Amino acid sequence: DAGVIQSPRHEVTEMGQEVTLRCKPISGHNSLFWYRQTMMRGLELLIYFNNNVPIDDSGMPEDRFSAKMPNASFSTLKIQPSEPRDSAVYFCASRLPELAGYNEQFFGPGTRLTVL
Amino acid sequence: GQQLNQSPQSMFIQEGEDVSMNCTSSSIFNTWLWYKQDPGEGPVLLIALYKAGELTSNGRLTAQFGITRKDSFLNISASIPSDVGIYFCAKKESYNTDKLIFGTGTRLQVFP
Numbered sequence: 001d002a003g004v005i006q007s008p009r010h011e012v013t014e015m016g017q018e019v020t021l022r023c024k025p026i027s028g029h030n031s032l033f034w035y036r037q038t039m040m041r042g043l044e045l046l047i048y049f050n051n052n053v054p055i056d057d058s059g060m061p062e063d064r065f066s067a068k069m070p071n072a073s074f075s076t077l078k079i080q081p082s083e084p085r086d087s088a089v090y091f092c093a094s095r096l097p098e099l100a101g102y103n104e105q106f107f108g109p110g111t112r113l114t115v116l
Numbered sequence: 117g118q119q120l121n122q123s124p125q126s127m128f129i130q131e132g133e134d135v136s137m138n139c140t141s142s143s144i145f146n147t148w149l150w151y152k153q154d155p156g157e158g159p160v161l162l163i164a165l166y167k168a169g170e171l172t173s174n175g176r177l178t179a180q181f182g183i184t185r186k187d188s189f190l191n192i193s194a195s196i197p198s199d200v201g202i203y204f205c206a207k208k209e210s211y212n213t214d215k216l217i218f219g220t221g222t223r224l225q226v227f228p
Binding site: 004031033042043044045049050055056059091093095098103104107108109110 | 161204215216
């Protein structure tokens with residue numbers, strides 16, 4: 001089975017440009033998470049969806065960031081306009097429905113974003 | 117907000133040595149998770165702990181959920197070069213959310 005798929009793996013763009021990051025969760029997983037990792041702030045959750053519905057977007061830095069999950073197999077994270085401080089590695093993770101206790105989040109390989 | 121402090125920040129050890137790292141929280145909760153991140157990859161779950169005092173092993177890895185529910189440790193025995201990476205602890209922000217809070221990470225380097 002394929003794991004979480006993210007594209008692109010690397011993105012270099014200029015300040016002010018729109019950036020769209022894509023994620024395909026593992027088939028059958030109903031929760032999807034977007035994380036950002038930087039040296040200064042570590043790994044932090046931006047937003048997560050359950051059954052395609054955004055549940056908690058309190059980690060989204062500001063209005064320039066938006067995320068959508070139009071169906072169970074696809075999600076996007078968009079930054080418009082991008083700024084140099086958005087440079088980071090963005091991870092997508094997915095998880096099975098939580099039946100009892102905790103279910104493991106499976107992380108994708110990440111997208112390394114550089115905004116010049 | 118909640119913080120998870122990990123120590124040490126980094127470790128440089130020789131192959132074959134044992135490693136110990138820990139994680140402390142300012143608040144209590146019911147789940148501790150230990151992840152490993154290889155260079156250029158996403159984190160992978162190593163061990164999950166659900167009860168205070170619980171001790172769980174996964175091969176050469178052993179983790180314990182502290183009795184106070186505010187700390188956890190991870191031990192790696194007989195380290196090998198592929199143990200290199202960053203180790204993160206994590207916990208749920210609260211019982212009724214799926215949001216995870218990650219620790220600051222311990223970077224492990226193993227020399228042959």
